[in-house]
Amino acid sequence: MSENGLNGASNGNGSNGVNGVNGEGRTALSLVPKTDQKQTMKDFKTDQEVRWCPGCGDYAILAAVQSFLPELGLRRENITFVSGIxxxxxxxxxxxTYGFHSIHGRAPAIATGLASSRPDLSVWVVTGDGDALSIGGNHLIHALRRNVNLKILLFNNRIYGLTKGQYSPTSELGKITKSTPMGSLDAPFNPISLALGAEGSFVARTIDSDRKHLQSVLREAAQHQGTALVEIYQNCNIFNDGAFDPLKDAGVRDDVTVRLEHGQPIVFGAEGQKALRRTPTGSFEVVNVADVDPSEIAVHDAHAPDPSQAFALSRLDSPAFEHTPIGIFRQVRRPSYDELLGDQVEGAVRAQGKGDLAALLGSGDTWRID
Known part of the structure; x- marks a missing residue:
């Protein structure tokens, strides 16, 4: 990368902090420098040999991200990918771009420091279901509740792939693996429900093989001011092959996949013959469109301040993929951590002056050892 990299852009703190919260025009990329050079997918490829198992879903995700990023028109020096293990x-x-291969489960923590101190960067976290939801679970939920300005891509293949096929926090009950030869006894996490419970301001799900849908979700996530979590169903063809086949099989996918679009009735099925209706208890039930009045069909509201509808949609999912929602579950605006931090720092500087680090370190009780 060029020497204009991480040290080359302006800070962007201060008046761009909390004062920008009520300005709906501000996005996560407002302070990120743009390039005046036309970019292509090739610009985001490195000279490193891509080494995943042949047929791995990660290839499709990588290609989707590399081909989508040129649309943003950002300087590559101001884009950073942080990963765990x-x-x-x-x-x-x-x-x-810039990147940081960090330690197991800690990518959200490292990315939090980076995004909080450098609002001129577009910061992305790449993690897996094991990395994010097991050892990294605590870091993930706190990044979500703080609403740090970063984008988290959670690759969910429901297995530990790198360590050769142990069950993961999203593996279904009864899953037989090398570490659970008699079947897993753990109830799996639902990443969408977890993110919504942590007050995630942008929560979405997509599929590795559906590039059009994947990129449409990435576009929205990239612009979101705050934490955006995107769960990506990703096939591990070596240790958990076919885990998401019902969502990919052309013969059945339209009948089991519920595509969420803000402001649109939740209708699905190969011929649009099915729909979701809200029950008196707040959950959803599947109905035949022909059997109900159009007013009974639920309309998706991703912008609702109350996440209860989004949470109810997340509970519709099942291990058998009888009905699986994909798309943006929730997309709301609330102050991001870096906005609040920037305003707080600026307020302290106004009240107390810029400060002197050397004087601070040398103040109070000190000892000199000769």
Whole structure:
């Protein structure tokens, strides 16, 4: 990368902090420098050999991200990918941007520091279901509740791939693996429900093989001011092949996949013959369009301040993929951590002056050892 990299852009703190919260025009990319050079997918490829198992879903995700990023028109020096440990965490090696292959489960924590101190960066976290939801679960939920300005791509293949096929926090009950030869006894996490419970301001799900849908979700996530979590169903063809076949099989996918679009009735099925209706208890039930009045069909509201509808949609999913929602579950505006931090720092400077680090370190009780 050029020497105009991480040290080359302006800070952007201060008056761009909390004062921008009520300005709906501000997005996550408002302070990120743009390039005046036309970019292509090739610009985001590195000279590193891409090394995943042949047929791995990660290839499709990588290609989708590399072909989508030129649309943003950002300087590559101001884009950063941070990963943890796992197959997905090789991602930064293959992106011709800045990157940080960090430690197991800690990518959200490292990215939090980066995004909080450098609002001129577009910061992305790449993680897996094991990395994010097991050892990294605590870091993930706190990044979500703080609403740090970063984008988290959670590759969910429901297995530990890098360590050769142990069950993961999203593996279904009864899953037989090398570490659970008699079947898993753990109830799996639902990443969407978890993110919504942590007050995630942008929560979405997509599929590795559906590039059009994947990129449409990425576009929205990239512009979102705050934490955006995108769960990506990703096939591990070596240790958990076919885990998401019902969502990919042309013969059945339209009948089991519920595509969410803000402001649109939740209708699905190969011929649009099915729909979702809200029950008196707040959950959803599947109905035949022909059997109900159009007013009974639920309309998706991703912008609702109350996440209860989005949460109810997340509970519609099942291990058998009888009905699986994909798309943006929730997309709301609330102050991001870096906005609040920038305003707080500026307020302290106004009240107390810029400060002197050397004087601070040398103040109070000190000892000199000769």
């Amino acid at each position: 796992g197959c997905s965490s090789r991602f930064p090696y293959y992106m011709n």
